[in-house]
């Protein structure tokens with residue numbers, strides 16, 4: 001009898017402790033969620049006057065041509081809903097992750113220094129070092145499809161390719177013939193003359209990024225869809241190691257001018273050193289591996305210095321190509337091949 005009471009007592013205790021723990025977890029989750037929303041400096045496309053006047057597809061009519069542009073815009077912004085890994089019609093599955101083009105090409109490809117795609121169609125065909133040949137706009141889009149989206153190529157005459165090109169043509173309709181526009185590419189930064197400091201990178205990540213991108217870089221999905229409110233920065237649903245963003249210099253430049261979300265090239269928040277370190281930290285984490293990367297850059301001299309995968313035509317280690325310091329590598333190419341490397 002005595003034992004039974006004792007055991008009942010213990011169970012009662014366990015129940016109390018468990019309920020308290022559950023309550024506490026719910027409370028913490030609520031606060032965390034509210035905090036996220038509160039902190040979110042949303043910059044929806046309609047907030048920008050330039051975008052509203054020039055690049056808002058809502059102003060378009062219902063002609064067949066406009067419909068292609070509108071579908072292209074949709075695809076660009078909500079890529080995974082149409083061609084992502086969870087789409088049921090298998091021949092429509094092109095991207096291997098649930099990112100959207102607009103997650104990196106911000107404001108639907110129109111934000112200066114976020115790899116703006118305004119005028120991009122006029123900039124092609126273009127010599128591409130990665131393939132060592134003249135490439136078309138469709139091939140360039142497929143480049144991002146196979147790497148940034150970790151997916152597979154779309155046929156040139158597929159609805160999706162036609163729509164994306166229509167949209168990109170449309171946002172470039174006022175660009176010059178050569179397609180040169182203000183804000184192409186990314187902001188330049190002064191590269192610190194040292195290797196990435198991973199410890200500082202982690203500290204910057206925890207202070208400035210974790211709130212939206214998550215402690216495992218996993219991001220946060222929009223409710224009821226597979227696309228992201230805050231996209232992942234590493235892990236299985238991120239860009240693969242062959243993507244431009246997996247190069248430390250490219251990612252640092254993107255981050256400097258665009259992150260934490262809401263900053264612009266005119267109002268960056270991170271120092272160049274912090275952008276460099278956090279970029280190194282992100283790109284040291286696990287992400288999908290692309291096959292056949294050794295076939296990239298048939299002329300190896302053309303390989304950007306922070307390309308994270310071998311082979312190289314120099315004597316620097318993989319680690320130095322991933323984490324710097326880059327000045328010695330840049331100096332090497334200048335001296336040996338008279339090539340001025342910026343990335």
Ligand code: HEC
Nearest residue numbers: 099100101104115120140141144145148149164239244245
């Ligand atoms: C993970 C980030 C990321 C995603 C997602 C992404 N891109 Fe890109 N894209 C880049 C980067 C970085 C560059 C510049 C690469 C470089 O400097 O070599 C680029 C370059 C391009 C270019 C060439 C730009 C120029 O000025 O020459 C095109 C076109 C393009 N992307 C289209 C797309 C499309 C379409 C999608 C969606 C299917 C997409 N990208 C998804 C990161 C991304």
Ligand code: HEC
Nearest residue numbers: 040041102103104208209212229230231232233259260261
């Ligand atoms: C307030 C939320 C927020 C914070 C804080 C934030 N980001 Fe982002 N980040 C976003 C959003 C939203 C996008 C996608 C933008 C879009 O789709 O318009 C994004 C996109 C990115 C991308 C490109 C897409 C991808 O998934 O690879 C990178 C890289 C990135 N952020 C890095 C960072 C880094 C590094 C920090 C900290 C210095 C940071 N972000 C802080 C919200 C945030």
